[in-house]
Amino acid sequence: MHCADAKQAIEQYHDGELEATRGDAVREHLATCPACAKVAEQLSRLRSAVREDATYFMAPDALRRRVAVHASRSPLAALKGRIELPVWGFAGAAAAAMTLAAGLTVAVALPQSTDTLSREVVSNHVRSLMVDHLSDVASSDQHTVKPWFAGKLAFSPPVEDLSAEGYQLLGGRLDYLDGKTVAALIYQRRQHRINVFVWPAATAAKVERSSTINGYNTIAWTQDGLRLWAVSDLNAKELETLSQLLQRKQRTGA
Numbered sequence: 001m002h003c004a005d006a007k008q009a010i011e012q013y014h015d016g017e018l019e020a021t022r023g024d025a026v027r028e029h030l031a032t033c034p035a036c037a038k039v040a041e042q043l044s045r046l047r048s049a050v051r052e053d054a055t056y057f058m059a060p061d062a063l064r065r066r067v068a069v070h071a072s073r074s075p076l077a078a079l080k081g082r083i084e085l086p087v088w089g090f091a092g093a094a095a096a097a098m099t100l101a102a103g104l105t106v107a108v109a110l111p112q113s114t115d116t117l118s119r120e121v122v123s124n125h126v127r128s129l130m131v132d133h134l135s136d137v138a139s140s141d142q143h144t145v146k147p148w149f150a151g152k153l154a155f156s157p158p159v160e161d162l163s164a165e166g167y168q169l170l171g172g173r174l175d176y177l178d179g180k181t182v183a184a185l186i187y188q189r190r191q192h193r194i195n196v197f198v199w200p201a202a203t204a205a206k207v208e209r210s211s212t213i214n215g216y217n218t219i220a221w222t223q224d225g226l227r228l229w230a231v232s233d234l235n236a237k238e239l240e241t242l243s244q245l246l247q248r249k250q251r252t253g254a
Contacts, residue, residue, distance in 0.1 A: 135171030
């Protein structure tokens with residue numbers, strides 16, 4: 001197993017989600033690769049810190065009532081007597097919704113899939129900084145970084161040299177988002193590192209959105225059949241400027 005494959009599977013390995021053969025391969029790789037073992041150790045520490053220090057919130061009474069009402073209307077209402085909604089947090093309410101998913105659409109204020117992906121984008125960005133693994137190929141030359149992805153992905157990410165505009169290309173790597181392998185392009189603006197994740201778009205429609213999560217700004221857009229998602233602690237205006245520069249480069253090919 002190569003390091004790139006191992007790093008993509010480490011989270012699933014920790015969660016016990018890998019089939020036996022792949023799990024054994026990851027375990028054997030971690031036993032012989034200090035770099036990947038360090039990634040695994042840091043991930044384990046991060047998860048322990050979240051479990052010990054995370055803040056949990058009680059579900060509002062209105063939320064619990066709405067879940068109970070929808071549960072009573074489902075084909076699985078026979079389970080009602082066995083399902084209790086005590087002082088759960090939002091995570092508990094989500095778990096109940098998943099339990100009833102076979103016959104129930106829960107109309108509660110839970111995060112949408114796009115919001116979940118936004119958080120995954122931010123998590124991947126933070127993890128790349130924590131484990132000191134920003135680049136698989138470190139170079140400011142777009143003609144070095146772009147060919148590196150050839151044969152590793154089924155698409156060609158738009159690698160652009162934006163140093164003249166104040167956004168220095170640092171390199172690229174493979175990452176894992178939304179259940180698939182994606183390209184990650186790394187830029188730097190002053191002391192701020194920026195990840196730009198790229199993968200094929202599910203729709204040809206042009207979609208743009210921005211958000212701020214835990215102090216990190218994100219901006220996403222769709223262009224030329226690709227989905228691009230930039231994330232950084234850089235201020236929102238300058239991150240939007242990077243997005244506009246990349247979009248202009250894609251349009252003009254300049």
